Amino acid sequence: MYNASDLKKGLKIEIDGDPCIITNFDFSKPGKGQAIYRCKIKNLVTGNQFEKSYRSGDKVNRCSLISREFTFSYIDGADYVFSDNETFEEARLNDELLGDLKYFIVDDMKVEILFHNERALDITLPNFVEMPIAETEPGARGDTANNVMKPAKLANGYELNVPIFINEGDIVRIDTRNGQYSDRVSKG
Amino acid sequence: MDTGALVLRDALMRCIRAFFHERGFIEVETPIRLKTPCMELHIDAEPAGDHYLRTSPEIFHKQLLAAGHGRIFEIGKCFRQGEYGRLHHPEYTMLEWYRSHADYMDMLEETRLLVEAVAALRNRGFGEWTLLGISEAFREFAGWDPVAEYDADRFDIDLVEKVEPALGRIAGPVVLIDYPAEAAALSRRKPGNPLVAERWELYIDGIELANAYSELTDAREQRGRFEACADRRRELGKAVYPIDERFVEAVGRMPPSGGVAMGIDRLLMVLAGADSLDGLVAFRSPCDA
Numbered sequence: 488m489y490n491a492s493d494l495k496k497g498l499k500i501e502i503d504g505d506p507c508i509i510t511n512f513d514f515s516k517p518g519k520g521q522a523i524y525r526c527k528i529k530n531l532v533t534g535n536q537f538e539k540s541y542r543s544g545d546k547v548n549r550c551s552l553i554s555r556e557f558t559f560s561y562i563d564g565a566d567y568v569f570s571d572n573e574t575f576e577e578a579r580l581n582d583e584l585l586g587d588l589k590y591f592i593v594d595d596m597k598v599e600i601l602f603h604n605e606r607a608l609d610i611t612l613p614n615f616v617e618m619p620i621a622e623t624e625p626g627a628r629g630d631t632a633n634n635v636m637k638p639a640k641l642a643n644g645y646e647l648n649v650p651i652f653i654n655e656g657d658i659v660r661i662d663t664r665n666g667q668y669s670d671r672v673s674k675g
Numbered sequence: 676m677d678t679g680a681l682v683l684r685d686a687l688m689r690c691i692r693a694f695f696h697e698r699g700f701i702e703v704e705t706p707i708r709l710k711t712p713c714m715e716l717h718i719d720a721e722p723a724g725d726h727y728l729r730t731s732p733e734i735f736h737k738q739l740l741a742a743g744h745g746r747i748f749e750i751g752k753c754f755r756q757g758e759y760g761r762l763h764h765p766e767y768t769m770l771e772w773y774r775s776h777a778d779y780m781d782m783l784e785e786t787r788l789l790v791e792a793v794a795a796l797r798n799r800g801f802g803e804w805t806l807l808g809i810s811e812a813f814r815e816f817a818g819w820d821p822v823a824e825y826d827a828d829r830f831d832i833d834l835v836e837k838v839e840p841a842l843g844r845i846a847g848p849v850v851l852i853d854y855p856a857e858a859a860a861l862s863r864r865k866p867g868n869p870l871v872a873e874r875w876e877l878y879i880d881g882i883e884l885a886n887a888y889s890e891l892t893d894a895r896e897q898r899g900r901f902e903a904c905a906d907r908r909r910e911l912g913k914a915v916y917p918i919d920e921r922f923v924e925a926v927g928r929m930p931p932s933g934g935v936a937m938g939i940d941r942l943l944m945v946l947a948g949a950d951s952l953d954g955l956v957a958f959r960s961p962c963d964a
Contacts, residue, residue, distance in 0.1 A: 514759060523832060
């Protein structure tokens, strides 16, 4: 347990069983009165933000978050299933939680999954992933210096902009942190 | 560090000293390390070896009043454990002054003159002063009356979350006055209305700057308040300080007096138009928390 006086910006705490982070913190103490620790808090599961004040003497639950390495295994309906190579434990994340990251998950990819108790909260992919371009207008030669871009699609339907010289079948490197084209790995 | 802040602080210190010297006050120095910090429920003294650091100079000033010094002031560092925030620093500069044969309204008039003298440093008038009874302020901004029925927890939280933000929206200095007797601290009860203590707090821009009393001069009541406070502190698992017998005895001998404690770092904030002590207290860092 934390004491109210331990609270500070950036601290992760548990409220009603949910992991939360203190996004803003202010210490107040009216003349002769007791200390009031005023927090803005974000629920790490729902993303909801709210304000909460603690008084000296209040106790706050600690939040234990653990990050573990898993390998992508298979898709089961809306769930992406990952497994721990040593224990063969499975972790499931649904496509809603994954958002656009689901487009960049490839066979045997190693990922970091963040757990609160038994619940998977967040996933971190390798910074770059190599994927083939499935659809794009034919490439134009010569214009490799300028940043002229054109739309393209991956086989899974993800749309991104690529330089004009990219052709269908080319393997490109995509930055998973922003979902953007990084560079060309090889020609198709 | 902002050198402008240091220059402004220097001008402020000179202005305050000149103000009190012109009015016949003497500047006094009293101990900073002591065995018996003034006991208050929510103020924790910083231990210093086998002593504590003072949380306020008040217990010495009242002994000086009892010894016949009728106009005294002190500017110095005070220390409060665990207080760090936008408006708090665990070691801060306090101005404290006392006048014999004066009450909290006399002290309010003197405070008004001091604040006007200080405002001239910045050619910044603070505007009209508003006097607001605690009872009215709470009814208006928090929907209940702590004088009629006191609830300590609700009082502190509503003061911080509802009343103080509303005071920040009132132009000019605001004085919250006539506190519930339960929040009297070391002030006397109002003659004719035992529910209310003769205490006020000054706010400018929603920032609490000063606290004032018609001082309690009843040694028995003083001892009773210390003992009740010691019991509450014990219940809360807080350190209980010994009672300074010379102080309690002096309370019974001192003339009727008024006293004001003013936070100089916050006064500097108001003068500089700053919204935090950052940059105004030299060498302040979050490591001081």
